[in-house]
Amino acid sequence: MKGKRLLGMITFCAIFGLIFATTNTLMAQKVPEKIIIGHPEGMSGTYAKAGEQAIGGVRACIKWVNQTYGGVKIGGKKVPLEYKYYDCESKKEGVTSLIERLITVDKVNVVFAPYSSGLTLAGTPVAEKYKMLYMDHGGASDRIFQQGYKYIVQTIGPGTRYHMGTLDMIRKIDPAAKRVAMVYEDDEFSRMVLKGAEDHAKKLGFEIVFNRTYPGKVTDLTPVLSDMKAAKPDIVIGGGHYEDGQLFCRQMGDLDINVKALSLVASATLPAFHNALKSLAEGVMGPSHWEYGVTYSVEGAKKVNLGWIGPSQDEFVKLFKEALGKDVIPDYHAAEAGAQVLAYALAVEKARSIDPTAVRGALGELRFMSFYGAWDVDDTGLQVGHSMVDMQWQGGKRVIIWPPEAATGKLYYPMPTFGDKAKGKMAVPK
């Protein structure tokens, strides 16, 4: 009897030991040595500036994950992130071929999309073909998420929301300002901003007195702005990307088109806008996903029942400067790309896997806050958790003026005339 019991125990121990050893071996096989993030980004061409910012933001947050956070936790191990990026020259054909290369040659575990809606959209079918998770930090067009793609997830907010806050703010402070002119670049992203602004303006009871687009790479906006001047708007909203935004403001000044408020997407939020236009930029507003000075914190996250991950705002700025080797303050292109790294790290931990399908599923259930603000996506992958802010140039500084809970200063309204601005008038509230 004793012999039988002993034999049974030995058999049990042997089977248990075998199962334990096998499971351990399998787990050891599944936990990678490193997780590779692949990224085709515009380091040259039209979007070189945004691309540089995005790469700086990604590198800053990878450094935080690897050094401060200790790596991404999977299967009891902490796995470091590695970053593989190439210059797509801000061209669609570059994006598609580089994504193929990143997936098939470099064997990356996730692909970050390049800046801009057009380039992001161009790469989406390639990522889908390989069932590769494709994370979008700079493609704001809602249309990307209306195609039925399964592997794309957005960190930047949807384009249709860009000018909603601006219109809400004007409606609240000046109900008499009714005449709105909308002049946007004719591209994937700006068309979405226009559509959102148009619908929202109608809902708020604004009268749309002028509604036009202009082509990309435009070198002169005089005809369309002269036409707009004749419509006598109170408020002008529009823009597209960078050089066209500078041109827009400059030529409004050339033609003496004075309005109560001017808000331009993308370009107006960048330091280069004020550097190029000097006093003509005073009082000009722009919607932004993130500005230095926003007050997202661990305490703030607790108040809204969200978990916190990542560096504080000041830590992020320090890491960003180290990553680029330049003494520059990051803009929202850097912040959204950095926040995307944090979202990916959390999702891998939640999925306990680096399998793109599993991580995509985990991202769908993820809600958190970081220095960039709240993060949450809907079933299509569209960002629905992040809120935008509005900034205004006041005395050469970017001041957050909307929404009230995020504001770092008061709105200067109405904007000074271009004649006054040319004489050096600053839009600094008393």
Place this chain on the structure above:
Amino acid sequence: MIGAQLTGNLMQGLILGGIYGMATMGLSLIFGVLKVVNVGHGAFIMIGAFITLWIFTAFGLAPVIAIPVALIVGMAIGFVFFYLVMRRLIKAPELASLLATFAIGILLEEIAKLIFGSEFRGYNWAVGKIILPITVFPMSKIYAFIGSIAIALLLYIWFKKTRAGTAVRSVVEDSEGARVCGVNVGWVYALSFAIGIGLTVTSGVLLTMFIPVGINPYMGGGYTLKAFVIAVLGGLTSPYGAFFGGLIFGLIENGSYTLFALIPGVEAFAMTRFLSFLILLLILLIKPTGLLGAK
């Protein structure tokens, strides 16, 4: 109301067209003499823009001072690239010179990016405005227009009244015949390429006087496309024809906008580009040497 807007836009178009014309003269000169299509044209415009920005921001000097500086720098660059690259490609298949100018353009853009970064820059040269009932002209635009006319006129005089100009015209007509008559064709090639690049770099100065923002290493692309249309309009081999081509292009671009804007549901600005290229196609079909070119 529409009449006033159309007149205002045509006046703006005429001034802009003068700058466009100036920006195309170098392209036409190089094609006329060397039969080389300078695909990197826009990169040389960018150099002129950065020279202006540098002179204005570093020394506080008026952008007009940048005109002679740009001409000298542009000609020097032209000679360097001619003797380093283009001289070897004159008799080579057209694709070789096309790729070479494309490569030169990319090289210059990337060097500019290394030096200046990829920011979009600009400057403010406030020298007053002319305010008319139908439109407003900043004086900087007027100075740029006058500069364009003056340079086009000087080039015309140089072509028609000087020995060097006559030598260049003879090479445009028949390079072998010119060689037989004792013209140093190699020197004419070098000089024409240098002047062509010098004019293009100078046009960058005038363009920034017209639009003093959006200065960036990659700013030239949009102008290159327009320059090809204008070069065809003006007669591919004629630099002063290109100047008139620019005037016509500016008038079409701005004038047609006002008319297209009257049609409901039409994106007027996009249609101006459509019209420009439609006209280009028609001219190529009817008169392949260009509107103002020789028969």
